[in-house]
Amino acid sequence: MARNDPRILVHEKNREFHISNGLVSYIIKADDQDHLMQLYYGKAVADREDFGYLVEVQRRTTASCPIEGNASYSLEHLRQEYPEYGTSDYRMPAISIAQPNGSRITNFRYRGYSVLSGKPTLEGLPSTYVDEDNQAATLRIELSDDLLGVTATLSYTVFAGIPVIARSVNIANQGSDAVDIERVMSMNLDLPDDNYEFTQLSGSWARERSIIRSPLHPGIQQIGSLRGSASGHEHNPAIMLSRPSTTEASGEVLGAALVYSGNFDAQVEVDSFAVSRMQMGIADFDFDWHLAPGENFQAPEAVLVYSDEGFNGMSQAFHTLIHRHIVRGPWRDKERPILINNWEATYFNFNEDKLVAIASKAKEAGVELFVLDDGWFGARNGDTAGLGDWTPNTKRLPDGLKGLADRINDMGMMFGLWFEPEMVNKDSDLYRNHPEWVLATPGRSMSHGRNQYVLNFANKDVVDNIFQQMYKVLSGANIAYIKWDMNRYITEAFDNSRGSEHQGEVYHRFILGMYDLNERLLKAFPNLIIEGCASGGGRFDLGMLYYSPQVWASDDTDAVERMSIQYGTSMVYPLSSIGAHVSIVPNHQTNRITTLNTRTNVALFGTFGYELDLAKLSPEEFEEVKQNVAFCKRYREVIHTGSFYRLVSPFESNRHNGGKVAWMVVSQDKRTAIVGDYTMLSHPMSPFSRLYLEGLDPELEYDVDVIGGASSIRGHAFHGDELMNIGMIDSDASTGSSSGEVEDANDLGASHDFDSRLFVLTAR
Known part of the structure; x- marks a missing residue:
């Protein structure tokens, strides 16, 4: 067995267990009282027969002691693996x-x-x-x-x-x-x-x-x-x-x-x-x-x-x-399709021809997946009706979902669909037929949220019904993707399918029911992409990523806000899991106007897509979209599988970093890197600044290109150790000509509020 293989080292005599893989060690011990003690967790250490010296016992004046005649052994002062309350440990059990x-x-x-x-x-x-x-x-x-x-x-x-x-x-x-x-x-x-x-x-x-x-x-x-x-x-x-x-x-x-x-x-x-x-x-x-x-x-x-x-x-x-x-299935290792979602382009105001027109323009730009959002089902003309009735609205879609999906597929695009499976409106056939399926406490009024109520997913009959409805939809048309939304939290939690002794189980059983529905859908449709969503990023956790290879990071699609959201999300979650799209301006959450360049440069560091009608862009902007889509296709494998480094934090911007945000991703072979360089607010006469890069091969020489901006280092080559130790010149002034004269205001690179540029490093 190689030293770095995962291994469990057991020392029977001392009842010690050393869990290690050459990178980390976790050491525990059963003591003489049969209590399990925590000895060490941290960087890998060499094994030894006896780590018992790490059990520290000391008499404390106020300690309670469970062993008659022993005034030193108190669980309150021992580091334990799975502690209990009430037998001398007064901390949380x-x-x-x-x-x-x-x-x-x-x-x-x-x-x-x-x-x-x-x-x-x-x-x-x-x-x-x-x-x-x-x-x-x-x-x-x-x-x-x-x-x-x-x-x-x-x-x-x-x-x-x-x-x-x-x-x-x-x-x-x-x-x-x-x-x-x-x-x-x-x-x-x-x-x-x-x-x-x-x-x-x-x-x-x-x-x-x-x-x-x-x-x-x-x-x-x-x-x-x-x-x-x-x-x-x-x-x-x-x-x-x-x-x-x-x-x-x-x-x-x-x-x-x-x-x-x-x-x-x-x-x-x-x-x-x-x-x-x-x-x-x-x-x-x-x-x-x-x-x-x-x-x-x-x-x-x-x-x-x-x-x-x-x-x-x-x-x-x-x-x-x-x-x-964590992530499973065929989409774990495949590049995710670039999508366009119709929501911010149309909201509920759409018909089949309008959707096809949006998809057609997106196809022209190279987009690969069209997603139909809310409003396609039941009597859904707003947020007061329809949830729970997962049947196509033939007033909007006269040939049903199959007719729309076929037209999208005929263009060479994949087709996706929005669902909110755990919710119901009172104005729905499901609620009229089964009002008892809603989570509600007997004798008490029901709170509402977004004009909707929460189905009792702790009840298997409810989950079975929703599965059957969704199965019928997904098997009736060529649907490659679903956006699984969830837009309100639970109130009045009571499971009327179980007795009083089980009412403390409602919340957990609800989650188990939601997981069960995900699992059944993926077994029935193993190639389906499920994108998780809960009013944006309300369900961004490892549990959902087991079913959803990507999660919508936030309903806030403003590029400046997304810098902070995506930066924070990356602390735990990889770029391949972060749903990130280019949306309309003025932005619908902040009313802020940012350039198409900056919106793209932020969204590229995630699973990329659009939330707008591309036909409403100028010819110049549409050409820029085509170039951006091509760039994403060229580099998305690097972005999704490379090592991500946060360089300059939006949570710590100050005069020393000029109000900037920066991050980068490096390919596994270290031969390609993409640096995102963003200006939050522009300042006149800003200090010189440098970006200290991470993760490069110090011995390789990298050619530098600049996308969406200018820089004097474009076209030059630098060794990895230079870029990491000396830093990459990042000052706006560095974009001037060699004579010190500025040829054009646009040559100043990141020269205005919310500007950005990408540096692409390619090893020679």
């Missing part, structure tokens, strides 16, 4: 179970382990996977509360070639009485110090995934979601702990993300002795899973990423994990 006698005291002890090649799937849930068993190794550790007859099986998977460990837990009731799981974290990590900063990706609708970084402090720092039907725009289910000196290019970062799309908690608790406890899992508020004898509960998976090469190193590990072990 990883698990809490309500028992028939009302007690919530549990005592899970080590009972054994198993080692597997590969990566098992999780029943009913998205999770990491491998193509071949040699790509991963999995350790399972069984803990048992013998009094209850309940077991907790902790799973750890390490992958080949990336510093990532996947974690999950399965709870099984092997006793004679039902119990209620009230808290079950997918992962717990006790760290030996608190010298970290906490980074979260937070925001709102149209302002998703802003990077917010703050020092750890005593107490609990927490983000989460209680919105039910999605992880939400407000907080993404991913957090990072970094050393205060960590930058994009250097320093230590621990990243954690949940493979889940519903209510979640992600938190770090710092105790009075500087131990940091990181936890992530399903939110425990309003969660109560009734577990009958013989049943088990599978918690979602969490993934841990380690980097000692800064945030960029962490991000690239996440990106590789997602590309290799």
Whole structure:
């Protein structure tokens, strides 16, 4: 076995487990009391027979101690793998179970382990996977509360070639009485110090995934979601702990993300002795899973990423994990089609001929996929009717979807369609026939959102009905793509198909039903592209990427806003997953006017497309679109599979970087790189500036071309080490002639607000 292969090293005598792949090490130990202890997580270290010296025990004056006569052993002051509350640990537990006698005291002890090649799937849930068993190794550790007859099986998977460990837990009731799981974290990590900063990706609708970084402090720092039907725009289910000196290019970062799309908690608790406890899992508020004898509960998976090469190193590990072990199916490794969506061009005001005209013009520009958005179904003339009735509106589409799809296909384009499967309007046949299928609490009024209500996807009959409707649509026409939208969160959560003991399960069962519908559709139509969407980026998480290779990043399509949104999104998610389109100006969210050049240069760093009617552009603009589409086709493989580096942050723009934003992507062979260089606001007499590039081969010489702007370095060649260590001249003034005279105002490159340019580097 090579040193960098994934491996589980077991030391039976000392009951220690060393999980490693030459990049990362994770070491745990069952102590003399059969409690599972966390010894080390970080950069890979050489194995040894006994790491027990890392278990630090010290007598504390106020400690409670579970061992009679032993005043030193207190769980409050030990770093544990899966801690419980109430037997001397006063910090937040990883698990809490309500028992028939009302007690919530549990005592899970080590009972054994198993080692597997590969990566098992999780029943009913998205999770990491491998193509071949040699790509991963999995350790399972069984803990048992013998009094209850309940077991907790902790799973750890390490992958080949990336510093990532996947974690999950399965709870099984092997006793004679039902119990209620009230808290079950997918992962717990006790760290030996608190010298970290906490980074979260937070925001709102149209302002998703802003990077917010703050020092750890005593107490609990927490983000989460209680919105039910999605992880939400407000907080993404991913957090990072970094050393205060960590930058994009250097320093230590621990990243954690949940493979889940519903209510979640992600938190770090710092105790009075500087131990940091990181936890992530399903939110425990309003969660109560009734577990009958013989049943088990599978918690979602969490993934841990380690980097000692800064945030960029962490991000690239996440990106590789997602590309290799989260995204599935034929579109994982295929370049995604360039699309045009009719929504901002027409809204509800369209007919078949109008759509075909938009598609025809797009085809002329080289676009490959036409997507029909909202309004094609039922009595849908606005947002008050039609949801739930997934049958074509023949007033708009007289020959149905097949007639439109055939006309689009005959042009040589693929055809796609918008759905919002989990929602219903009261003005719909589905609601009139089945009002009981809506999530509603008996005797209480229903809240509305966008004139729509949430179907009870915890009820299999509801999911079956929607699947049958969607199957009929998708099998009746040549539909290659669906945009799966979800535009409101859950209120009045009550599952009228189950009894009172199961009402704490509604939110999780809803998500399981949504996952089940995705899985069934992909099994029926394995070549289908599903693009996730939830009022934009409200469901941008690893759970959705298991079904959707790409997710609409935000309903805010303004290029300037998208710089921040896409920059923040890239902290965890690869460019190939980020839906990014060129839209109309003035922009419909900000009323801002930006050039076609800048809108394109931002959207290119994602899955590329358009949200406008190309026929309304000037001839010069349309020619520019044709060139941009050709550029995307030429370089999209580099953009989607290359290594992405963030260079200048929109969250830290200041006088030293001239209000700029910059990023770049480097091909896997390092022979091609594309740099995005953006000016937020232009300033007269700006300081000289340079971009310090990343990821190039220091020994290769690169020719530099400039797209969408000017620069004095166009046509020159530089070695990779020059561009990374000396930097690439980026000042506006650098675009002047050699005599110091400016030949034309347009030769000043990034010379006005919201301007941009791309640098294309090609190795000689």
